[in-house]
Every structure is written in C-alpha cells, then in structure tokens.
Amino acid sequence: MSWHKIIECVPNFSEGRDLEKIDRIVAPFRGKAGVKLLDYSNDEDHNRLVVTVVGEPEALRDAVLEAIGVAVQLIDLNHHKGQHPRMGAVDVVPFIPIKNTTMEEAIALSKEVAAQVAELYQLPAFLYEKSATAPHRENLAAVRKGEFEGMAVKMQAPEWQPDFGVAAPHPTAGVVAIGARMPLVAYNINLSTQNLEIATQIAKNIRHVNGGFRYVKAMGVELTDRHITQVSINMTDYTRTALYRVFELVRIEARRYGVTIVGSEIIGLVPMEALIDTASYYLGLENFSMQQVLETRIME
Amino acid sequence: MSWHKIIECVPNFSEGRDLEKIDRIVAPFRGKAGVKLLDYSNDEDHNRLVVTVVGEPEALRDAVLEAIGVAVQLIDLNHHKGQHPRMGAVDVVPFIPIKNTTMEEAIALSKEVAAQVAELYQLPAFLYEKSATAPHRENLAAVRKGEFEGMAVKMQAPEWQPDFGVAAPHPTAGVVAIGARMPLVAYNINLSTQNLEIATQIAKNIRHVNGGFRYVKAMGVELTDRHITQVSINMTDYTRTALYRVFELVRIEARRYGVTIVGSEIIGLVPMEALIDTASYYLGLENFSMQQVLETRIME
Structure with missing residues (x-):
C-alpha cells in the first residue's frame, strides 16, 4: 500500500487525434509498480494529450522517460496542426511534489529527466518554472514563444541555449520544457x-x-x-x-x-x-x- | 499502492501494562500485505490496549483473528484489574467501513470473525452495534454489564445467550463483543x-x-x-x-x-x-x- 514519497507528473504530448498513438504513449504508465495513471485526456482541436500520473520518484522518472521516448518516435511536429501552442512532441513535463517530498526533490528529478532525454533521445530540454536556470526561462510561455517552427532560429541566441542537448531542435520532436511546480x-x-x-x-x-x-x-x-x-x-x-x-x-x-x-x-x-x-x-x-x-x- | 476496499478495526485488549505481552498481541498486525497498523496505545490505569489498524477485508480479518488468538493465550481475566470496565481478554472488536465498502460488508466481516473466534478459541462472541441480532444487544455497555466476573450468571438468561459459542464465558478470556459501526x-x-x-x-x-x-x-x-x-x-x-x-x-x-x-x-x-x-x-x-x-x- 505505502509509497513513502509521491510526486505527480502532468506531461503534455502533441497528439490529440490518433487514438492508437495515444494508447502507445500512455502505455508506459500502466501496470507498473510505483506508478499510478490517474487520468489522460486528448483534445482533438488542441491536438494535444494531457496525462496525469503519480508515483514514487524513481519509478515515475523511468515511466516518464519511457513515454517521452515513445512520443519522440511517434510524433512528427512537421506535420502537427492544432489550436494549442506547442514546441515539441512532448511539449511540457511538470513534476509536482505531493507527499513527503520537497520542491527541491521535484527540481532534482526534473533535471535528471531533462539530462536523460537529451542523452537518450537527442531531445534538447529547457528547464522552466522552479527548475529554471535564469529568471527569463521560468515562464513556459516565454520558453515556448516561436513554437516548433521558430525554435531553430530562437536557439541560436545565447539566452535561449537549452539546458541540456545541442542548440538546435530535434528534427521531428522539437524541444521540451521540463520543470517543477506546486500543484495548481x-x-x-x-x-x-x-x-x-x-x-x-x-x-x-x-x-x-x-x-x-x-x-x-x-x-x-x-x-x-x-x-x-x-x-x-x-x-x-x-x-x-x-x-x-x-x-x-x-x-x-x-x-x-x-x-x-x-x-x-x-x-x-x-x-x-x-x-x-x-x-x-x-x-x-x-x-x-x-x-x-x-x-x-x-x-x- | 491500491487496496480496493479498506476496512478499519479498533480492537481493545485487556492488557495495558506488560509491554512484552502488548508487543506479542500487536505483532500480527505488522509487516503483513494488505494490513497497516496505524496506532496502538496502552493505558496502565485502564490496563487496556487500543489498536487501530486498517486493511483489505480478508487480510484484516486474518490478522485480527491471529491477534485475538494471542490475547486469549496471554491474558487471564481472573488476574486483571483496571479502571476500565471489561468482559474479556479481547473486550471489543469494532469493524468500520472506510473506502469502497458498505456497512453490510463490515457487518458480514464482523460475523465471520465472531464465528471463527468461537470455533478456533472457544471464545463466546456477542454481536453488537450494527451487527447486533436484537435491539437490546446494540449498546456495548449493555452487553458488557456485569463484566467478566458476572458473565457466567448473566449468560444463563435466554436474552444473553452469545451469538456464537457456548453459553458460558471462556475460563480465562471471558467473552468478546464484535460488531460494525461508522467511524467515530x-x-x-x-x-x-x-x-x-x-x-x-x-x-x-x-x-x-x-x-x-x-x-x-x-x-x-x-x-x-x-x-x-x-x-x-x-x-x-x-x-x-x-x-x-x-x-x-x-x-x-x-x-x-x-x-x-x-x-x-x-x-x-x-x-x-x-x-x-x-x-x-x-x-x-x-x-x-x-x-x-x-x-x-x-x-x-
């Protein structure tokens, strides 16, 4: 029954229409010890999938990494249209401390995941919110400005170098913002x-x-x-x-x-x-x- | 993490002083899948131990039965003195529906445990509160009136036959009241x-x-x-x-x-x-x- 520490994660994926792809992205959150999928909902107009999952820090980290890997493989932003602004196959990944965890632990987890996605999937990662490495990168809207299409140019500016990975978007998966915040x-x-x-x-x-x-x-x-x-x-x-x-x-x-x-x-x-x-x-x-x-x- | 159904049990044992005995009575609630010991506190003046435990119905039932068995073995009411009224080594065992369980399920569980303690330990059991088989047996104080010392005589009356077991108290462990109630x-x-x-x-x-x-x-x-x-x-x-x-x-x-x-x-x-x-x-x-x-x- 007992998980000592619980962190929540609400990753947003840029796929709101293809139910088979959605199933494959959500699959890493199912049936895993230490991870519980609370909710997921896709919006066809936004062409976006929002997943709500809780878990023990290590198990949650592994499941989130796995799901990001699936999304990077399945989603091509060059062919993505939707009402919601987006800059990546995995647009944003917030970690939220829920029980027996501090904001510092959520920040550390977000940085670990950001480092890993850059290394495993060649996906450049920006740290945002409480994890941000500079004040101008705290606000997600500021990080995302320019979206997928504008990111190649934006990332040439010194103040928009990613925190992890090379200074150019992944050709199909763009970039991702990963960070820690309080529950909304x-x-x-x-x-x-x-x-x-x-x-x-x-x-x-x-x-x-x-x-x-x-x-x-x-x-x-x-x-x-x-x-x-x-x-x-x-x-x-x-x-x-x-x-x-x-x-x-x-x-x-x-x-x-x-x-x-x-x-x-x-x-x-x-x-x-x-x-x-x-x-x-x-x-x-x-x-x-x-x-x-x-x-x-x-x-x- | 997930227990689908959760029932709480707050058994009261007539031992508030001997810490070694208390440890042995509480032991069946420790380290068992589907059972979580939330609290136990002993009162020396009352010479009484109150345990708070939650669990899945079957796992909880088995642990409670095991603890009652230990208490019947260790506690002799003929040598028990304390401020709190009591009629048995295990004085009262309430089951409380907490999550995804109905009062009916808690009542069924209480009856199952009552039948088992009579069979396994020759401990006569009265059903009380929501489990009571007659209105005059709902109130614990009414059932307990006369206490351990008066129970042999009391149980000769037709209206005070136990619900399970013979119409005479266990020679050292007396009788027990088992039932279901809402959380207090x-x-x-x-x-x-x-x-x-x-x-x-x-x-x-x-x-x-x-x-x-x-x-x-x-x-x-x-x-x-x-x-x-x-x-x-x-x-x-x-x-x-x-x-x-x-x-x-x-x-x-x-x-x-x-x-x-x-x-x-x-x-x-x-x-x-x-x-x-x-x-x-x-x-x-x-x-x-x-x-x-x-x-x-x-x-x-």
Missing part, C-alpha cells in the same frame, strides 16, 4: 451578477499582477446560461495563498457592488490538504495536524 | 465562558438523547487551565450529522448567553471526507465529488 488548483467563484465588469474588477483586485495575492491568477468570465458571472481563478500555490482567503476576499470585494457569492467550484483535481486547511479555518481548529487525517496515515 | 469523530468545541452550566446546557440541546442531532453525543467539560469550558462531542456518524452543522448550531446556541466559540479541536483520527464536506459547505462548492480529491484517486 483551478477554482472558480460564482457571483450574483450578470455584469462582467464587476467580475473582471474583482479578478483584478485579487490577482498578483494587479496587486492582489502572490499565488493567484484570475479573470472575469460570463456564465451566460446561468445569467451570472464568475471569477475564474488559478491558485498556483495553495499552501501560501489559501483557498478560504481568496473566497473571503472575493466576498468582501463583491460587497462593494451589492453582489454576493452564489457558489464556487473546483475544476479537476485538488489535494486534500487545500480543502482540509479550509475546514480548519472555518472550524477554528486548534492544534490540528494532517497526521490526524486517516487517509494521510493509510498512505504513509 | 471525537470533536470538541471551546466556549468563551468559564460557566460549566452553559457548556452543559448547549451539550444537552445538541445531543440526540435530549432532542438534538441523531448522531451526536455531548457533554459539558471545564478546561480549568484555560479558564474556559468545552462542549465535548462524539460524532457517531459524520456522514449524516455533519461537523459544520454541529459547529454552527453550537454557535447559535451560545449566542443566547452572549458566549462565542473560541475554537474547536479534533481528537485522534478523522476521515478526510468529514473535513472536506465541511470545506465544501463553507465554500458553497457546486458539483463537487470526492473523486476530485487527489488522494482519493491515489488510493484507488
């Missing part, structure tokens, strides 16, 4: 107003770029079917910017407009700690530890 | 008053016996060190009487006295669902499923 929580708060300006203004007030919380990205969205609006939020580090804090601040901001929160929603997966911390706040729990959670103990 | 959550709410009467009155208002919530037991307690009082609560089914509902009702009741809640605390273990349900209430989560919790998926 996609969290939306619904407002009792149809006025998008209000949702947008609240989004601005709470997000980092405009002076709000450090680990919040947000935008206003119309939910036309329901005749309401929504503050659509990406929580980029729920351990430092807590869910309940964002919820309560949105409530406070909405008050200015006579608007209330009608509900909220979590999209996709959320670590239990993000919600247990929220319960702990509202109940005013004293001396509470995650070690008191039965599932924490079962997973140990 | 020990939850205390602290009040901004030194007045024990207020805590006691609120406890009465919220508990089942006096007209309160169906799955709440509660009493008022003084926390003399902190100069406050507490409503000390046993939540006997958090899936039907939710934690947040009790918290909010205590707040509402306290208002009558101008008293506020200064905090609350969870004693021992709590299933993540009890706290995630609380977070879901306060955030007004729409369409939320436990399948969105990363740890649920990892444990699947």
Whole structure:
C-alpha cells in the first residue's frame, strides 16, 4: 500500500487525434509498480494529450522517460496542426511534489529527466518554472514563444541555449520544457451578477499582477446560461495563498457592488490538504495536524 | 499502492501494562500485505490496549483473528484489574467501513470473525452495534454489564445467550463483543465562558438523547487551565450529522448567553471526507465529488 514519497507528473504530448498513438504513449504508465495513471485526456482541436500520473520518484522518472521516448518516435511536429501552442512532441513535463517530498526533490528529478532525454533521445530540454536556470526561462510561455517552427532560429541566441542537448531542435520532436511546480488548483467563484465588469474588477483586485495575492491568477468570465458571472481563478500555490482567503476576499470585494457569492467550484483535481486547511479555518481548529487525517496515515 | 476496499478495526485488549505481552498481541498486525497498523496505545490505569489498524477485508480479518488468538493465550481475566470496565481478554472488536465498502460488508466481516473466534478459541462472541441480532444487544455497555466476573450468571438468561459459542464465558478470556459501526469523530468545541452550566446546557440541546442531532453525543467539560469550558462531542456518524452543522448550531446556541466559540479541536483520527464536506459547505462548492480529491484517486 505505502509509497513513502509521491510526486505527480502532468506531461503534455502533441497528439490529440490518433487514438492508437495515444494508447502507445500512455502505455508506459500502466501496470507498473510505483506508478499510478490517474487520468489522460486528448483534445482533438488542441491536438494535444494531457496525462496525469503519480508515483514514487524513481519509478515515475523511468515511466516518464519511457513515454517521452515513445512520443519522440511517434510524433512528427512537421506535420502537427492544432489550436494549442506547442514546441515539441512532448511539449511540457511538470513534476509536482505531493507527499513527503520537497520542491527541491521535484527540481532534482526534473533535471535528471531533462539530462536523460537529451542523452537518450537527442531531445534538447529547457528547464522552466522552479527548475529554471535564469529568471527569463521560468515562464513556459516565454520558453515556448516561436513554437516548433521558430525554435531553430530562437536557439541560436545565447539566452535561449537549452539546458541540456545541442542548440538546435530535434528534427521531428522539437524541444521540451521540463520543470517543477506546486500543484495548481483551478477554482472558480460564482457571483450574483450578470455584469462582467464587476467580475473582471474583482479578478483584478485579487490577482498578483494587479496587486492582489502572490499565488493567484484570475479573470472575469460570463456564465451566460446561468445569467451570472464568475471569477475564474488559478491558485498556483495553495499552501501560501489559501483557498478560504481568496473566497473571503472575493466576498468582501463583491460587497462593494451589492453582489454576493452564489457558489464556487473546483475544476479537476485538488489535494486534500487545500480543502482540509479550509475546514480548519472555518472550524477554528486548534492544534490540528494532517497526521490526524486517516487517509494521510493509510498512505504513509 | 491500491487496496480496493479498506476496512478499519479498533480492537481493545485487556492488557495495558506488560509491554512484552502488548508487543506479542500487536505483532500480527505488522509487516503483513494488505494490513497497516496505524496506532496502538496502552493505558496502565485502564490496563487496556487500543489498536487501530486498517486493511483489505480478508487480510484484516486474518490478522485480527491471529491477534485475538494471542490475547486469549496471554491474558487471564481472573488476574486483571483496571479502571476500565471489561468482559474479556479481547473486550471489543469494532469493524468500520472506510473506502469502497458498505456497512453490510463490515457487518458480514464482523460475523465471520465472531464465528471463527468461537470455533478456533472457544471464545463466546456477542454481536453488537450494527451487527447486533436484537435491539437490546446494540449498546456495548449493555452487553458488557456485569463484566467478566458476572458473565457466567448473566449468560444463563435466554436474552444473553452469545451469538456464537457456548453459553458460558471462556475460563480465562471471558467473552468478546464484535460488531460494525461508522467511524467515530471525537470533536470538541471551546466556549468563551468559564460557566460549566452553559457548556452543559448547549451539550444537552445538541445531543440526540435530549432532542438534538441523531448522531451526536455531548457533554459539558471545564478546561480549568484555560479558564474556559468545552462542549465535548462524539460524532457517531459524520456522514449524516455533519461537523459544520454541529459547529454552527453550537454557535447559535451560545449566542443566547452572549458566549462565542473560541475554537474547536479534533481528537485522534478523522476521515478526510468529514473535513472536506465541511470545506465544501463553507465554500458553497457546486458539483463537487470526492473523486476530485487527489488522494482519493491515489488510493484507488
């Protein structure tokens, strides 16, 4: 039952249409000790496959390397079209510390995988996010700018040398960004107003770029079917910017407009700690530890 | 990693002092596939050992049977003294459904173990709580009344025949109560008053016996060190009487006295669902499923 350390990986592959190829890319995550495939979904418009997998560090590393090898073999970016920007057969590979692991360990794992893909598959690798070797390489969008087609020219610039591999994209598989980051929580708060300006203004007030919380990205969205609006939020580090804090601040901001929160929603997966911390706040729990959670103990 | 079904068992053994015997009783729960020992603690005054273990149904059943066998061999109730009431070497064995299991499965497991201990160890077994075969046998205190010393006489009455085994206690190991129940959550709410009467009155208002919530037991307690009082609560089914509902009702009741809640605390273990349900209430989560919790998926 027990994996002592758990890391999550969410590799994005540039194949969203050919189900046989998708099966072959996902296969290395199936039936392996120390690895558990949680989810995979392909988008035909994006022509992209997103895999969610957890595992013990070494077993996860080996499975991810194997899947990258399959993708490099199967996907030719010269013939790839889709709505989502991409620079490689394996576009991005984030490692996320989940249990009994530090960010430092996730960073070390990302660097090990990046070194290996360059050596095994001649796939140049950029380290991004927490693994980045320079501030201008932290943001994935900045690394990916120019995409597959522009990468040969871009990589001639000294500031866009890859961290591993030669300074030219793989002829069919391009390049890959590999790094470590905290778990993302996609969290939306619904407002009792149809006025998008209000949702947008609240989004601005709470997000980092405009002076709000450090680990919040947000935008206003119309939910036309329901005749309401929504503050659509990406929580980029729920351990430092807590869910309940964002919820309560949105409530406070909405008050200015006579608007209330009608509900909220979590999209996709959320670590239990993000919600247990929220319960702990509202109940005013004293001396509470995650070690008191039965599932924490079962997973140990 | 994955156990499909998880059941918890919290057997209570009548040995709280002899560490060598305690080690031998606990040994069957160590190092077995499909079984995980979460905790065990012995109390010298109570002369009692409480073990918390989880596992897959069959593996858990076998380990519990083995431990009961050891306890029957090592513990002689004729020489047992302690503050806690007891009727057997193994006093009580509750099975608790935790994951992908129904109460019916936990009941079936409890009956299987009860039948086996009677056959293997000549230990008469009473089914109690959800496994009870008659209403008067549901309550453990009712079954245990008379304790080890009074059991020979008690068991001559038709209504106190054991469910398995002969109608006389084992000469050294007495009898055992085996059953199924929901997880207990020990939850205390602290009040901004030194007045024990207020805590006691609120406890009465919220508990089942006096007209309160169906799955709440509660009493008022003084926390003399902190100069406050507490409503000390046993939540006997958090899936039907939710934690947040009790918290909010205590707040509402306290208002009558101008008293506020200064905090609350969870004693021992709590299933993540009890706290995630609380977070879901306060955030007004729409369409939320436990399948969105990363740890649920990892444990699947």
